[in-house]
Amino acid sequence: MRFEAQxxxxxxxxxxxxQGATVERALPALGYTNVSCVRIGKSIRLVVDAPDAExxxxxxxxxxxxxxxxxxxxxxxxxxxxxxxx
Amino acid sequence: MRFEAQxxxxxxxxxxxxQGATVERALPALGYTNVSCVRIGKSIRLVVDAPDAExxxxxxxxxxxxxxxxxxxxxxxxxxxxxxxx
Numbered sequence: 001m002r003f004e005a006q007x008x009x010x011x012x013x014x015x016x017x018x019q020g021a022t023v024e025r026a027l028p029a030l031g032y033t034n035v036s037c038v039r040i041g042k043s044i045r046l047v048v049d050a051p052d053a054e055x056x057x058x059x060x061x062x063x064x065x066x067x068x069x070x071x072x073x074x075x076x077x078x079x080x081x082x083x084x085x086x
Numbered sequence: 087m088r089f090e091a092q093x094x095x096x097x098x099x100x101x102x103x104x105q106g107a108t109v110e111r112a113l114p115a116l117g118y119t120n121v122s123c124v125r126i127g128k129s130i131r132l133v134v135d136a137p138d139a140e141x142x143x144x145x146x147x148x149x150x151x152x153x154x155x156x157x158x159x160x161x162x163x164x165x166x167x168x169x170x171x172x
Contacts, residue, residue, distance in 0.1 A: 004123075008129045009129070010129070023130075026153060030149075030152060034134055034135035034136065034145075035149070036132070036133045037131070038130070038131075039130070039131045040128060040129070041128070041130075041131075042126060042127070042129060043096070043126070043127045043128060043129040044106075044109075044125070044127075045096070045123070045127075046110075046121055046123055046124040046125070047121070047122045047123040048122075049120035049121075049122075059120075063113070063116075067112060067116060
């Protein structure tokens with residue numbers, strides 16, 4: 001069965017986020033003075049073939065630890081939904 | 087009132103995603119042969135001060151068009167949730 005996984009990779013608290021800081025500094029120049037706490041991470045979507053949702057989520061979690069995220073400086077959340085078979 | 091917005095920026099269909107393609111090519115070498123359709127986009131979280139959720143969502147949508155995303159090659163979704171005041 002096929003599952004779509006959505007992974008959100010964010011910086012751990014305390015880790016510098018230069019991309020977010022740059023955007024936050026740019027927004028007031030465009031007139032947006034009411035925005036704060038801008039943080040920019042990665043959003044990864046993929047399709048995985050697995051017997052059930054638990055197995056799919058466990059595999060994606062392992063993939064995050066090994067390749068998709070850097071657990072030393074990044075946190076991640078995994079969401080898995082079943083795809084309708086065509 | 088303060089709202090947290092989560093923006094997911096993805097490539098439009100048909101736009102090349104070299105980062106996703108690279109990850110997809112790397113996964114089989116780690117033993118993950120059941121993964122496909124890897125796409126990597128951005129996840130942006132920010133806090134916005136607005137009178138209500140509709141105003142917050144409208145402002146974030148406008149910010150995406152002007153700065154956070156490139157509408158020519160990227161799609162985006164905006165989700166807004168109210169923050170509990172301390």
